[in-house]
Amino acid sequence: MARAAVSGRLGDRLRWTTARLTDRRIESDAARTLVFEVPGWPGHLAGQHVDVRLTAEDGYSTQRSYSLASAPDGESVxxxxxxxxxxxxxxxxxxxxxxxxxxxxxxxxxxxxxxRPEQKEPILLVGGGSGLVPLMAMIRMRRAVGSRTPFRLVYVVRSPEYQLFVSDLRGDDPGLDKTYLYTRSTPAEWPRPPGRFTASELSNAGWPPDFEPTCYVCGSTGFVETAAGLLVALGHQPGRIRTERFGSSG
Amino acid sequence: MSWRMETACFGEWGHDMPIVSRGFHGRARETRHRLPPGQYETTDFPVLSAGPTPRVNPDEWEFTIRTETGTRHSWNWAEFTALPSQTPTVDLHCVTKWSKFDTEWQGVSLDVLLEDVETSADYALVHSYGDYTTNVPLEDLLDGKAWIAYRYDGEELAPEHGGPARLLVPHLYFWKSAKWVQRIQLLDEDERGFWENIGYHDYGDPWREQRYQGD
Incomplete structure (x- = not known):
């Protein structure tokens, strides 16, 4: 199953292939998970993305990049x-x-x-909004290979209606700590009032810098600038903080 | 991450002719001639970088060109900003698919910076504060095609966009326009940079859609 197929061979062309939609799931008011069957899919690493190309009847064609949400699973993506x-x-x-x-x-x-499952250091995942998607692929990869590497997830989201992967993250993942921070409105009875996340919250929910975690930060540009800046200020080495920013790629 | 099906000829399983997506119409008809294949126009200025934004104080900033024989040419901020500058207006094309038209910059042409540099190198490896690197053939930095830019849209260049100064080489995908530029190493042999080492194209011409190795 979770066989990382990234050979590191350079010079081979990444070819366009036809992907057929086999299922779709509602994740939130505005988000859908699309399940494609991709013949010959070689597997992938958690956090990688794909390019999707759409072509209109008059020949106009455009592309977007989307993070893979799933762990490798045969030809299903x-x-x-x-x-x-x-x-x-x-x-x-x-x-x-x-x-x-x-x-x-x-x-x-x-x-x-x-x-990569071979990584043994503790992992901090910091996601804002739909920036959770590539981090979810890492959580699913960890689950798929039975890894016990300690993970902490800090998910910052506007309100419960925007929250992704709710039921999937409700399951029991031993060694995965989850912290949800709502910025505009919270579920009923939630102890923390809605608001911006702070350095001390990120410090409490994350790892001490001397544990030398690798930190993955994904979200909008503003979110990533803020979160990565706070992690540096907390003492994390910039070289241990990996970022990915979602532009408003309509 | 590079991968392909082992097809012996074109047009079988892997294909290069686009197939039509039922019911997709798309936009961008009026600016289409300015969009390289696969791109879309944005009016935002999205940010792409691999890690936290380095904060570089202009007082401590220094830019160096080092030749293949080891000779160094350096400028501090005052020396650099005293050089004759230009104000190019250019289109930007990011490998993550956005393009932005008519962006206005101020910077020093690499022709000025390389004027007194004796070299027979063919390649450049551009280094940034924060350890980012990218490779560019030297001829793509010459003849009015590249600048070290320090102002954008009439303002000082913001740190998240590469300030205090970044390379601007707009005829290539925008990752080649290294942010937080620190030095340029001239080389006889091409040497891959950060993204190029993990699968992105060595040259990166948007009009030939050279996104990834092998394109």
Whole structure:
């Protein structure tokens, strides 16, 4: 199953292939998980992404990059896409694309914002909004290989309606600590009032810098700037902080 | 991450002819001629970088060109900003698919910086504060094609966009325009940088869609 197929061979062309939608799941008001069947999929690392290409009848074609949400699982590949209301591509993927429709896809891409099960150091995942997606792939990879590497997840999200992977993260993952910080509104009876996250919250929910964790930070540019800056201020080495930023890629 | 099916010829399992997506219309008709393949236009200025934003004080800033024989040419901030500058207006194309048109910069042309540098090197490896690197053929830095830019849109260049100064080489994908530029090493042999070592293209021409190794 979770066989990392990244050979590191350079010079081979990443080819476009046809991916057929086999299932779709509602993750939140605006996010859908799209399950594709991709013949010949070689597997991937947790945190990698794919390029998706859409072509109109008049030949106009455009592409977007989406993080893989799933751990490697044969020829099945999952993308979790957040709808940007005025976007060109995401509303098509979340609302129009039906089971058995096809898109073009190539990947996996990216070798930096990845977690490999061989890594033994503690891991801190800091996600903002839909920035949780590649971090979820790491959590699922950890689960798939039965890793006991200590993980801590800090998930910062506007409100419960925007929260991703709620039921999946409700399960028992021994050694995974989860902290949810809501910025606009909280679930009922939630002890922390909604608001911006602080350095002390990140410090309490994360690892001490002298544990030398690798920190993965993903979200909007503003979120990543803030969170990565706080981690540096808390004493984490910049070289141990890996970032990925989601532009508003409609 | 590089991978392909072992097909012996074109057009079988892996293919290069786009297939039509049912019901997809898309936008960008009026600016399409300015968009390289696969790109879309944005009016934001998205940020892509691999780690935290380094904060470099101009008082401690120094920019160095080091030749293949080891000769160093350095400028501090005052010396650098006293050099004759230009104000290019250029289109940017990021490998993450966005393009941004008519961006306005101020910076020093590499032609000025390399004027008194004696070299027969063919390649450059650009180093940034914060350990980022990227490789560019030297000829792509010459003849009015590249600048060390320190102002954007009439303002000082913000740290998240590469300030105090970044390379600007807009005819290549934007990761080649190294932020927080610190030095340029001239080399006889091409040497891969940060993204190039993990699968991104050595040259990165957006019009030939050279995103990844092998494109």
């Amino acid at each position: 999952e993308l979790t896409v957040q709808r940007v209301d005025d976007g060109e591509v995401s509303p098509y993927l979340t609302d129009e694309l039906a089971v058995d429709d096809v898109v073009e896809l190539r990947g996996p891409v990216g070798g930096w914002f990845v977690w």
